[in-house]
Amino acid sequence: MTDEMDEPLYTRDIDLAPIRSCRLAIVGYGNHGRSHALCLRDSGVAHIRIALRETSPSRIKAEADGFEVVSLPEAAAWADAISLLAADEAHRLIWEEAILPHRKPGQALIVCHGFSIHYDLIRPPADADVILAAAKGPGGAVREEFEKGRGLIGFWAVHQDASGQARELALAYLAAIGSGEVGIFPTSFREETVSDLFGEQVVLVGGMVALAKASFERLVAAGVSERMAYIDCVHEIKYLADLIQARGIAGMYEAISDTAEFGARQIEDKIAGPELKRVFDEAMADIESDRFARKWVETYEAGDAMVADRAADRALRIETVGAELRDRIYGATK
The missing domain is CATH 3.40.50.720 (NAD(P)-binding Rossmann-like Domain)
Structure with missing residues (x-):
């Protein structure tokens, strides 16, 4: 370098x-x-x-x-x-x-x-x-x-x-x-493009949303109220993201409770196992080639890109619960 x-x-x-x-x-x-x-x-x-x-x-x-x-x-x-x-x-x-x-x-x-x-x-x-x-x-x-x-x-x-x-x-x-x-x-143009697409697909947007949806559904299936599940699996993402931005991953672990840190360390390697690596490898292959780019541009140029996906998201219970909680938490202070 x-x-x-x-x-x-x-x-x-x-x-x-x-x-x-x-x-x-x-x-x-x-x-x-x-x-x-x-x-x-x-x-x-x-x-x-x-x-x-x-x-x-x-x-x-x-x-x-x-x-x-x-x-x-x-x-x-x-x-x-x-x-x-x-x-x-x-x-x-x-x-x-x-x-x-x-x-x-x-x-x-x-x-x-x-x-x-x-x-x-x-x-x-x-x-x-x-x-x-x-x-x-x-x-x-x-x-x-x-x-x-x-x-x-x-x-x-x-x-x-x-x-x-x-x-x-x-x-x-x-x-x-x-x-x-x-x-x-x-x-380089390649580095910026590959890093940007990979980061938003597998972590910042795609990965985060997948974890939030799946964890919400699992808690509700275990009998936890939808409101509690939303708070613990979606609403609090911001606070942890703020800690990581301000202090890094090690600093975030030092700032949270020992119980949270111990539990997270027990499951971190399980989540980041062979199946996740396979998903990451497939995403990187699509990005490194032009498969993702071509598919996305062709979808956009055909019109109405992701309209149905957005409508389906709006109909999810996680969205209904989130909208109600945001209105109660933030609406009362407006």
Whole structure:
């Protein structure tokens, strides 16, 4: 591992001129797009336009925030750099239909996840700098941390360096959205993509939800009330996650009761047994190949992705019980 991989860069190490002098179009104005646009503007990036479809519900919000809103083809013809912050699964259609036919020669492409480049959903021409500027965390948290004078840990990578200045633009962009306050590290498009997808599928979302649902059902089957089961298997996840974020896994174990720690250590290795390894191996194989990416993009482009799944979740008892408890716990204090 190189020294550069070991040591983060901070705002004091980075020249913001490459992004401040740039005519920047931001495609999308959801959590990532809005957060990035506001932070970049506050960091002195004066020439920002928001690129949205005519029917986008985000148009009113972007205009209320004081940004000029233009069509995607207009943005592609105007900008020195495009920051493509729409949903990953929409990148192929946006690129092929609205950006590529109209793009300004030499225009840089910036993405906040490696997904569409790593899986060849987008194939930029040779004249483009292709940059990953990933602030690791939810889009809304970028703005929240920036307003506190901090930021999210940032990772940068360069897929194409047509100008010879792609690295400088990547670092300036990340510093301007706050990552330079906490540290910016180099990565690769592959590493960021594989790690992001695997983490959210097997731990942060898929794994956590599977454990929560299964444990709720098992407790209820044992005669425990649904309310108690929900509190112990779903509601309290936040408190343990907060402890791990603040103190690490060892610190979390030190902070909880000895009874909880002893019981957890008895079952930890059983849960992380051969069956779990098989599931992880299958998930990694789908991610490392393009099977997951292709299936997801094809599902999205076919329309109505996951509508039935979301409706089925809403009908579950765990959701009904959770909604009632949240209303009682938090509704009374509003």
